[in-house]
Amino acid sequence: MSDTPNSQFAFVRTEQLPQLAPPSTATGPVAWVRTNLFSNIPYSILTLVALYCIFSILSGFLPWLLNGVWTTSNIRECREVLDGVSGGCFSVLTERWPQLVYGLSYDRNEYWRPRLAFILLFIAAAPVLFVNLPRQMLGFTALYPFVAFYLIWGGTIFAPLMALVAFAVGYKVYSHLVAGSFAAGFFGGVIATAVMLFIGGFIVDVIAPEETFLSAVPSRDMGGFMLNMILGVVCVSLSLPIGIALALGRQSSMPIIKWICVVFIEFIRGVPLITLLFVASVVLSYFFPPGSNFDLILRVIIMITMFSAAYIAEVIRGGLAALPRGQYEAADSLGLDYAQAMRLIILPQALKISIPGIVNVAVGLFKDTTLVSVISMFDLVGMIRGPILSSTDWNGVYWELWAFAILLFFVVCYGISQYSQWLERQLATGHR
């Protein structure tokens, strides 16, 4: 091996050289800028245009934000403080904060109640949103509607207690009968709850004391962002079960039930929400028994719930249709009846597929709660357009108020959509 052909060469390197560093234009920030911002002439132009846009937006926005005044009591004082410098009068937010959040006429001394209800909302929603939390927390979630109602509306504690008893009785009847068949349990539970609610109404009327621990707040005093939150949370949670029922009804093989659901869904989806809100404000009371007095917020909740239930039904129908036929056939071949097949096989998968759609509907619904300002309810937008912008103290402070509203809605809606993307990744069991 000594006289290898190598011997005819003067020099042969026996060890490997260390790698040279790549040229400075191929690594580091310079390369990143070159590939991502200035890769060719059209992109360079686009980058410059984008930079100019960002610069012009920020040059107007930043001084306005940073020079902002937070502590004056009206617009004239604010303009004096600013003294010609460009800056925002954010003091409108600090001064009108209670109105923006709680509306015009909610009692100042009772603000702790909606605040507490708001904090408890997170505790109640947590076990629903995050599956790995202890399941015992769901007990509080079940209690939450009654607690929140009592906190926000106040009045006699017997009303929510009676409702709680009615639902407990309904649940007992359901769990007793469900062993026989799901339909019997379901309808038995519903009927028992309705009967108990009816009886409870009389009992509460009799035993309700004059003086109550928490003073009663009439619905018309609800306002501000609180009203948006109430409408959003209540309507989304109510419309989910109704939407599932409508979707199943639309898939049903029974023609009458199918057509009832189809007509309902297509009618609701075909008209704008605002016409339904008009119905709530001027027409719906014609359809209630004479003398009955449903307040506006309840009528609006009914209409918005119907509205979002129709949309959720369509989303879930998409989920049901996306399931392969084999799943339905497998459930049948296991000998499951309709209710069991739906509860154990079909719906868990269909709902998982529909999560992004349901969240989209929920976000859309939450945004649409601002429409109630058109039928003169004072939600966040209604408060800004009405009492605050027309007051002499703050007449002309547009941008601060709108920026606040935009920020508030953006934070909530963006948060929800980020949560749904996280949940989708959590639930993804498919093979990738």
Added chain:
Amino acid sequence: MPIGKAHCDPTILSNEAVKYQNGQADGEYHMTSITDPPEGAFRLSMLINDTRYRSYTFQFIALVLLIAIMAFLGINLVRNLTAAGLNISYGFLGEPAGYDVQQTLIEYDSQSSHLRAAWVGIINTLLVAFLACVTATILGVIAGVLRLSPNWLVSKLMSVYVEAFRNVPVLIWILVINTIVILLPAPRAYRGETPDAEMLFGIIAYTNRGIYIPAPTWGAGSGVVVLVFLASIASIFFFRRYARKQLFDHGRVVPVLLPALAMFFIPVLLAYFVMGRPIGVDLPELKGFNFQGGTQIGRPLIALWLALSVYTGAFIAENVRAGIQAVSKGQTEAAASLGLRPNRVMNLVVLPQALRVIIPPLISQFLNITKNSSLAIAVGYADVTATLGGITLNQTGRAIECILLLMLFYLTISLLISAVMNVYNNAVSLKER
């Protein structure tokens, strides 16, 4: 084991069959008769327990419930109406409306009927919906394509646009843009030797009352020019088809661009000058305290139009992005390996497949625009919700009739759009065997 013998072997029969066999003394049995129901033994409990009757029971209950609810609501309605001394009648539509409408496309004054006012509203709704559909599509396509651009800054900027507009209520955007228009200079700012505001390019005036743009004036003989224009558009269309046919049938490439351009410009210009220049331009001019001449696009229309465009544009951008991403990379590579040039790859391979994904959600966005245009009432644009469902309702007190008509209108529009969508979906759906 021969199949024929199976029937004689009792060990492989199911239990029921064995019982059946034992019960029947003659031993003559059929497998099929086992599942047959016992004859003539209908019991009431079978309405719930027997799957053949259960669906009828449920449907009957549903129907009875539906009728009961309808009757309950109907009786309440009749009682409430008689108590209030009202009735259901559409006679009010013929009465004079008695209110003015700012922006109308058809002839209307305060003496016109409520029906006429409703028509004005319907046409205004369709106008703003059409304008917003066009601009939202343009915006959405640009933003959706740019969001996929390899340029980091631009794609991030577009994500900010999409997220910001998707996550904030459209009502707030309408009111914000309305505020922007309110804060534009008043017409009087254009007056004097050194005006505070100047017209854009000297022909477009933007004021807090709206934007004034030049309007065409139609003189005698302008009809001929328009006809020639339409005819040249049609002939360009037919010429393209001819060129395509030549390419496919005979493999001859017929140049299209230059002849098409010539066909577009030359006949119209010829007709224009032959007819003695019948079409002129009416420029907006400041007269007194306001602008005269030209076309005024009112403040509410601008607010509604722009807000609906940017809001829906953000949604369309997401649809476009999803559609382009749905076309797999293999398609592009396959097309390239066939030797197609990049623009052909885009036109012949990627776009047709992406459009199949993009168009259905796009059409439902158009439907959303039409429905969201009902928010016009928040800025005072006279759409159908504001005329029929707003002023007419308040003046006549005919709430039920007005809202019924309003819903009927929107329902018709949305059913029409769904029908169009179904036709399209059927046309482009993959033909599977």
